[in-house]
Amino acid sequence: MTTAVTTPQHGGTGGRTGSAARARQLVKTYGEGETRVAALDHVDVDIASGKFTAIMGPSGSGKSTLMHCLAGLDTVTSGQIFLDETEITGLKDKKLTKLRRDRIGFIFQAYNLLPTLNALENITLPMDIAGRKIDQDWLDQVVSTVGLAERLKHRPAQLSGGQQQRVAVARALAARPEIIFGDEPTGNLDSRAGAEVLGFLRTSVTELGQTIVMVTHDPVAAGYADRVIFLADGRIVDDMADPTADRVLDRMRNFDARGRTS
Numbered sequence: 001m002t003t004a005v006t007t008p009q010h011g012g013t014g015g016r017t018g019s020a021a022r023a024r025q026l027v028k029t030y031g032e033g034e035t036r037v038a039a040l041d042h043v044d045v046d047i048a049s050g051k052f053t054a055i056m057g058p059s060g061s062g063k064s065t066l067m068h069c070l071a072g073l074d075t076v077t078s079g080q081i082f083l084d085e086t087e088i089t090g091l092k093d094k095k096l097t098k099l100r101r102d103r104i105g106f107i108f109q110a111y112n113l114l115p116t117l118n119a120l121e122n123i124t125l126p127m128d129i130a131g132r133k134i135d136q137d138w139l140d141q142v143v144s145t146v147g148l149a150e151r152l153k154h155r156p157a158q159l160s161g162g163q164q165q166r167v168a169v170a171r172a173l174a175a176r177p178e179i180i181f182g183d184e185p186t187g188n189l190d191s192r193a194g195a196e197v198l199g200f201l202r203t204s205v206t207e208l209g210q211t212i213v214m215v216t217h218d219p220v221a222a223g224y225a226d227r228v229i230f231l232a233d234g235r236i237v238d239d240m241a242d243p244t245a246d247r248v249l250d251r252m253r254n255f256d257a258r259g260r261t262s
């Protein structure tokens with residue numbers, strides 16, 4: 001007997017292809033004259049839609065700056081940033097705020113949950129504030145993907161760190177943003193809880209078609225991504241497809257060794 005093989009439906013992609021975000025000749029400098037620092041030095045990057053991209057590099061290499069610029073949280077000195085086809089560089093504050101609210105999701109190291117609201121209320125809060133209608137089917141899918149169905153009535157204080165971060169992930173996913181940015185999203189978690197959250201991020205990309213960009217210093221976390229971009233001194237110095245924790249670690253050791261001998 002043969003069984004029909006069906007192609008899984010990826011709800012979140014909406015037929016999007018190509019780049020979810022891109023930067024062209026992106027420069028960000030801080031300070032003036034002698035104290036001038038080029039945090040980003042003519043960076044060109046394309047963030048693939050429906051993929052999980054990690055940004056790595058030593059402390060001070062420009063990871064956070066790149067993420068903040070791509071997410072429209074920081075202004076650029078020169079160059080261009082596009083979210084899909086929209087150029088965000090040069091957008092006025094009001095439009096940028098609206099774009100961030102409507103099209104971008106964030107997961108920070110601190111979960112930023114409201115203590116007086118339960119998990120479900122925290123997840124739907126941004127949409128409630130924006131006056132957006134909640135797509136119940138999608139919400140159910142997100143909640144079951146992140147494994148929170150049994151915890152929806154719990155307040156943050158009644159949840160473990162890993163569960164709280166899963167609520168933060170669900171909150172970001174629920175609004176169906178085009179792209180989610182994570183800044184060390186597992187930085188505050190022990191390795192088991194971190195693995196759980198990274199597993200959910202991975203699943204949301206594979207099964208829900210979400211696009212995720214994550215800054216991390218952790219090779220294990222980077223191993224969950226489809227691609228790792230390595231920064232040094234504000235430039236992209238390497239790009240790895242289908243990373244594993246071991247390969248990322250090797251690459252980092254190479255950088256260190258080169259740094260010491262040069």
Ligand code: ADP
Nearest residue numbers: 030037039057058059060061062063064065066
């Ligand atoms: P990373 O995230 O890789 O640690 P950052 O993007 O935070 O690196 O910083 C890149 C460079 O820009 C560093 O040299 C840092 O000192 C500098 N920098 C970042 N933010 C500021 C700021 N607000 N004012 C001055 N310098 C900054």
